Amino acid sequence: MRRIILSALVVLAASSAVSADWPMWGGTPSRNMVSDMKGLPTTWDVKTGKNVKWVAELGSQSYGNPTVAEGVVMIGTNNEAMKDPKQPGDRGVLMAFNEQTGEFMWQATFEKLSSGRANDWPYQGIASSPTVVRGIAYFTSNRGQIIAADLKGFHDGVNNGPYKDEKLTGKTDIDIIWIFDMMEEVGTFPHNLANCSPVIDGGLLYCSTGNGQDESHVNIPSPKAPSIIAVEIESGKLKWEDNSVGERILHGQWSTPAVGDIGGVRQVVHAQGDGWVRGYEAQSGKKLWEFDTNPKDSVWPKTRNEVISTPVIYENLVYISNGQDPEHGEGVGHAYAIDATKRGDITQTGMIWHFDKIRRSISTAAIKDGLIYLADFSGFLHCLDLKTGKPYWTHDMFAAIWGSPMIIDNKVYLGDEDGDISVIEHGKTFKLLSEQNMGSSVYATAVPANGKLFIMNRNQLYALQEGAQLKK
Ligand SMILES: [Ca+2]
Ligand SMILES: [Ca+2]
Numbered sequence: 327m328r329r330i331i332l333s334a335l336v337v338l339a340a341s342s343a344v345s346a347d348w349p350m351w352g353g354t355p356s357r358n359m360v361s362d363m364k365g366l367p368t369t370w371d372v373k374t375g376k377n378v379k380w381v382a383e384l385g386s387q388s389y390g391n392p393t394v395a396e397g398v399v400m401i402g403t404n405n406e407a408m409k410d411p412k413q414p415g416d417r418g419v420l421m422a423f424n425e426q427t428g429e430f431m432w433q434a435t436f437e438k439l440s441s442g443r444a445n446d447w448p449y450q451g452i453a454s455s456p457t458v459v460r461g462i463a464y465f466t467s468n469r470g471q472i473i474a475a476d477l478k479g480f481h482d483g484v485n486n487g488p489y490k491d492e493k494l495t496g497k498t499d500i501d502i503i504w505i506f507d508m509m510e511e512v513g514t515f516p517h518n519l520a521n522c523s524p525v526i527d528g529g530l531l532y533c534s535t536g537n538g539q540d541e542s543h544v545n546i547p548s549p550k551a552p553s554i555i556a557v558e559i560e561s562g563k564l565k566w567e568d569n570s571v572g573e574r575i576l577h578g579q580w581s582t583p584a585v586g587d588i589g590g591v592r593q594v595v596h597a598q599g600d601g602w603v604r605g606y607e608a609q610s611g612k613k614l615w616e617f618d619t620n621p622k623d624s625v626w627p628k629t630r631n632e633v634i635s636t637p638v639i640y641e642n643l644v645y646i647s648n649g650q651d652p653e654h655g656e657g658v659g660h661a662y663a664i665d666a667t668k669r670g671d672i673t674q675t676g677m678i679w680h681f682d683k684i685r686r687s688i689s690t691a692a693i694k695d696g697l698i699y700l701a702d703f704s705g706f707l708h709c710l711d712l713k714t715g716k717p718y719w720t721h722d723m724f725a726a727i728w729g730s731p732m733i734i735d736n737k738v739y740l741g742d743e744d745g746d747i748s749v750i751e752h753g754k755t756f757k758l759l760s761e762q763n764m765g766s767s768v769y770a771t772a773v774p775a776n777g778k779l780f781i782m783n784r785n786q787l788y789a790l791q792e793g794a795q796l797k798k
Pocket of ligand 1: 476478479480481482483484485486501
């Protein structure tokens with residue numbers, strides 16, 4: 327019953343062309359990067375302030391993506407824009423801003439793990455996008471914890487939730503509801519950074535643990551720790567876990583799960599550290615299928631890839647691209663459409679199409695009207711036929727792409743490492759509508775919410791709105 331109500335709400339939100347939040351990475355649990363919001367700017371100028379409603383200063387490196395819910399914008403960054411002298415030094419930071427004004431509301435800061443860069447890379451901050459459900463934000467800290475936090479923080483003067491041990495309870499401090507420490511509770515050893523953007527469905531939160539190799543890039547310190555866990559959102563208690571990967575982790579595990587109905591079964595889909603994608607019955611955790619995204623003769627790290635992008639669930643199929651840590655540079659990649667109604671090892675039986683012209687990719691797909699957009703780390707945006715995987719066009723951005731294409735109304739927005747945002751007409755024929763520079767590298771995805779477009783570069787968050795003028 328609850329699921330039916332939630333689905334109805336999602337339909338309502340999707341049909342609301344102006345006032346719709348963006349309460350999680352991908353907007354909905356299926357993670358398709360699409361919105362039918364109308365009236366968002368297609369041109370703006372961060373130098374003159376044209377169509378800029380507000381701008382907020384972030385830390386020096388920001389790898390999260392904005393989440394917008396219930397009047398609050400949240401974003402992961404580091405502590406180089408220190409807001410509180412009582413919380414100094416290198417930390418992972420989640421900042422919350424007032425959606426209308428950009429006013430800083432509260433922050434969560436987490437000291438770096440004492441084990442250092444093997445688990446918690448210096449200055450990378452928080453790279454998880456929170457998921458918001460009924461006034462609570464759920465995200466992953468740089469310390470490998472899943473945190474549930476009151477969206478109002480201590481702004482409301484109330485210490486909410488069973489967790490009451492907050493040391494700082496000022497107006498700009500985080501109000502924690504519960505903490506699930508993945509390193510303590512399930513023994514995970516995150517490689518470089520735990521980054522998962524959790525997804526919530528039917529009272530359960532699904533999260534990738536980030537379990538991986540140690541700094542030797544040979545040893546796996548916790549081969550028995552799960553790749554994915556399900557936690558009850560009310561209690562913060564573990565519901566199920568799965569470790570199908572074991573000793574076969576190629577590197578780390580940085581993909582984030584998706585949830586959707588596939589062939590009448592509610593599934594959670596997760597890409598894991600051996601380069602395989604797996605589907606589970608969402609409530610029980612029963613493994614239903616698995617798919618290898620690498621050719622059998624491929625060799626790590628030259629031709630064999632991990633999966634960092636997020637799977638997208640669309641009309642019973644799963645769409646996914648593989649790739650590698652940006653530190654590894656460019657290389658060959660693969661993208662697939664997978665029939666996730668099949669069971670068992672579906673690498674052959676479930677393959678609808680395979681696109682091997684894509685390069686290594688860490689971007690997530692955007693799908694609309696029988697077209698799929700896929701971006702890669704070599705700087706190409708590919709537009710393919712959704713049914714066949716045959717390309718209609720390819721656009722060269724001339725810089726690495728970290729974020730994902732976002733379809734808003736009938737435009738595709740995409741940023742690159744040079745800080746350029748391209749706005750492209752949605753369709754089988756390529757047409758560039760505009761291009762503008764954000765002043766520094768864009769690692770994130772453009773996010774539509776409530777008539778505004780949120781775009782971050784590595785150290786600033788811009789709220790863009792048609793007709794707005796930022797005073798300079
Ligand atoms: Ca509170
Ligand atoms: Ca609390």
